[in-house]
Amino acid sequence: MSVFRFSACTRLMAALGVATLLAASLSGCATDSSGQETAAAAPPPPEIVAFAVRHGDIPLNMTFMGQTAGSREVEVRARVGGILLRRNYEEGRPVRRGDLMFEIDPAPYQAALEQAQGALGQAEATLEQAKRDAARMETLYKGDVVAKKDFDDAKTTLASATAAVDTAKGKVREASLNLEWTKVTAPISGLTSKEARSEGSLITTTSDGSLLTTINRVDPLYVNFSMSGQETLRLRKQMAEGKVVLGREGDFVVRLTLPDGADYKEPGRINFTDTQVDPTTGVVKVRAEFKNPDGAVLPGQFVRVRLEGARYKDVLSVPQGAVLNTQQGAMVWALDEKNQVAPRPVVLGEAVGNDYLIEKGLSEGERIVAEGVIKVRPGLTVRVREDAPATGAAQPPQNGEAPQKADAAAPAKEPRS
Secondary structure, eight states: OHHHHHHHHHHHHHHHHHHHHHHHHHHHHHHHHHHHHHHHTSOOOOEEEEEEOOEEEEEEEEEEEEEEEEEEEEEEEOSSOEEEEEEOSOTTSEEOTTOEEEEEOOHHHHHHHHHHHHHHHHHHHHHHHHHHHHHHHHHHHHTTOSOHHHHHHHHHHHHHHHHHHHHHHHHHHHHHHHHHTTEEEOSSOEEEOOOSSOTTOEEOSSTTTSEEEEEEEEEEEEEEEEEEHHHHHHHHHHHHHTSEEEOTTSSOEEEEEOTTSOBOSSOBEEEEEOSSOOTTTOEEEEEEEEOOTTOOSOTTOEEEEEEEEEEEEEEEEEEGGGOEEETTEEEEEEEOTTOBEEEEEOEEEEEETTEEEEEESOOTTOEEEEEOGGGOOTTOBOEEEEEOOOOSOBOOOGGGOOOEEOOTTOTTSOOOO
16 A cells, blocks of 8 residues: 555656656747747838939920811802702812812803893993984084983983993893802812712702802811810919929920820921800810821811920929828828938829929928838838939920920910829
8 A cells, every 4th residue: 555655656746847847848948939039020121212302393294185177177068059960079088279079050040141141232232322322412412402401311311321231241240150150169178078969959059958068178187175274274373483384495295196096296286275264164175286288187086185395393293102191181201311210291282193293391302201101100210222213303404495484374375284
């Protein structure tokens, strides 16, 4: 019995010793593991891309949707009525001014001309007789053979015959014009449209029955587009204050992107800006003119219009990705000389391309976090991987020429940004 108790006590002591050693061993492992975890909890400073704020000129390129139109769109109409005998042009093909396009039956007008010419001959014969009678009466009156009344009647007959001749000449001229107008010629050079009346149709001189076709002059070509009245007013103000200036040309350069995505090779210019805002739509209508010698662009196409040549003068800007919008407003992460970050509230101006103009909050030469803004927090020291390239800031004017200040009163220089 005592032997059994001694053996049990021995095994219990041995188990306690093993447990103690195991606990000590585990305690040592936990310490080592804790030490490793502590070291892992201190990661290296996050890498960011910095951007140095600088004053500069930023191109102001504006884009609108527009529609092409002929520089002249003329309705070809008949001046006289009758049966349309033939069409002498190919639909959709170019014509030159004066080319014969339609012929209306001339027979009735030829007959009217002959009648007018006959009436003129009669009037001229009557006039000659009146002249002879007046001369005879004058001789007799001077010889005191006839009374003064007879002489006055002869002069009145002569005057009436002269007026009749003038009237007959007018009738002949009218008949000649009507006969001439049976041949309808092209009033301008351009591209023809589909005929509105086919051969054999009865043409009248009413607004509904006189239209034969239309002609569009496509060189030069017009492009019509619109800009909002509010943005137009803002741009006028910026130009007046010198914040927005134009280049040496003193005007916008207009470029087109065609429906297939290709850029049209010919630059254009603005040749008309409306002087009022449309009260129904709130926009200002603008028109640009382009050379189109080969007729590559047709009227009626929808195109994208780009206005180039303007720029913001000497402004601060930052990439849009560097700006955070918070409940307190816009802010950026500013870097000090030790690469420590701190929040900086800013007042944003307009968005220009991928940048924001800065009205307040930053100064020349300050650095901000351009990429990696979600990695940082206040007071954190960061590692600058590289400096971000300059934003859309333009280079100084070429050849050392100062840009011209835009005339804010010029209506053709007022599109929106």
